[in-house]
Amino acid sequence: MRGCAFTLYQPHKSQPKMHFGIIDDIAAHLAAAAKLEVVEIAADPCPADMAGDITVNCFRLAKALRRKPDDIAADVAAFCNSHEDVESAECIKAFVNVTLTTVALFRDTVANSAALLPRTIVADGEKERFLVEYSAPNTNKPQHLGHVRNNTLGMAIGSILKRVGHDVTLVNLINDRGVHICKSMIAYQRFGDDCTPESTGMKGDHLVGDFYVRFDQEFKKQVAELKERQPELADAKEEELLPQTELGAAAYAMLRAWEDDDPEVRALWEKLNGWVLDGFNATYARAGTEFDRVYFESDTYILGRDIIDDGLQRGVFTRRQDGAVEIDLEARKLGRKVVLRSDGTSVYVTQDIGTTVLKHRDFEPTAMVWVVGDEQKYHFDVLFAILQALGYEWAGNLHHLAYGMVNLPQGKMKSREGTVVDADDLFDGMTDLARQKTLEKWPEVPDDIDRRAHVIAMAAIKLMLLKVGLRSTIKFDPEAAIRFEGDSGPFVLYNYARIASLKRKTADADLPAAVDWSLLGEPAERALAMRCAGYVEVLGRAAREFDASLVAGYLIDLARDFSSFWNACPVLKAKPVVARTRLELCTVVAAILGDGLDTLTIGKLESM
């Protein structure tokens, strides 16, 4: 059940967590009866259709207490019914459904602001220094929706970890060298006519990306010719034929020239990379994507070789007869992995060993996280295994945040074939839609229409990407696009804006200063208060499990609960004290919505 907020109640732990007085007392009562020091009580929110606020599941207590579930339930129900916080308690099988008094319910939830929105959530002893790497783009093409998912996840996870109290450093590793980069360079050299972003009016990353596509088109022609000349190659894969084509050979030659510091090639490389990076920075800025430190693979790809040499001497690696260096990871069921080619050059994992050690030296994190697609799971399993084999004491706390890909209805996105949802196009399209909807709504054009449209568009995109589970493949249908209704970013923003509007309207209203929670008690009010109480637990779990979808789902649930309340319980029309108290409830909801949106790096609007 989503929003299952206080599943496990652990009174002995110091973390701030919502406390229900009644649960404390039940725990103490049961502990005393069983002569135990501590009893952990599983308390869930009561199912919606059942009468009650909290459910105590006595099946789970049976083992610890060595009593029959029904017996415990009867005991708990009887105890509850004589407790001042309890309106009524009903025992069904081994479940006890507890209906709190209005006073107790609000006292232990929305009135307890210190526990509702604590500044930090992890205990001091559990604080980590996290290094989170994400984005890691190639500088040969513009970013698409798949990158946007990565960037959004990286920002959100980093932000969630910060929110609960960890120290977090966000890192990007730009993949700015390699054959794929040379492909764009070759195509530009041959077909570019010295064009520039200025001369074409194009964003730099798109300009370079077009040459990457052009390379592929020309390459395919050469492959076709090659296969015609040599029919025995008919079944060969295109990639395997790359070195055998004239274009491919040119790309490899260019890569060697680059590594030899050929001034002409380096100048071209710096020019094109500069354009792409300018384009990336513009895209990052729109989405609020930020990094504390950016590494470039052109600086780091050499690293790792010394570490391999050292490991070779210590027997971690072995040199094969053909000269290649490998590690035996059969014991971990990862096979044998080459770490240096027979010509002495590095492979992917060797570079990552180097950059990981470098990043660790630079920041001395206690935990490292990589936000990288799940198709690279094997790579990270191998990387972590090698680092452990090398004896780095910090290698036990490395995490690959493996997320699923974003597909289109017709299948995978492929930059080379132009079947991608481009990040900038997506941002533009959504912003236009948001602007259109905003204009339809207001007779006068709001001054900050551009900002509103931008915030709404980004909220729609980010929440669409964040609300689904990390591992799920997202099927993105451009026809249906991203919705502004239902389970959406704009829906969450909308409810936040409603509250802001209400606060403006009541700013100079003549309402009493004191709230009186005892006057509330509508089902929608109780449900909303209970939902609010679950925020802290959601944040904590999201941080423990690196799962931003928990926060995203919670915000949608909270917004929905608020929306029901809004329809059922008018604020302004109510009696002054009730109005004052309901306004306080709204303020609490807005604070949590705002905190959650901030935590997911989604903007807020006071009016939309």
Add this chain to the structure above:
RNA sequence: GCGCCCGUAGCUCAGCUGGAUAGAGCGUCUGCCUCCGGAGCAGAAGGUCACAGGUUCGAAUCCUGUCGGGCGUACCA
């Protein structure tokens, strides 16, 4: 072949540290603007949780097997 992930409503997805009658959104249907923002609310219809066994007082959830889909299994990154 082996490894990992996935299969839940017409569609897109939650739920998976085992608990009561499996939940949202979209779409369909019915109501609701003399009422604080209708980007909304209330309600209806829609499910053998891929299939078969097993463990358990209790299985969508854990275990085994089968079927179907994706990814990986490079001296590519």
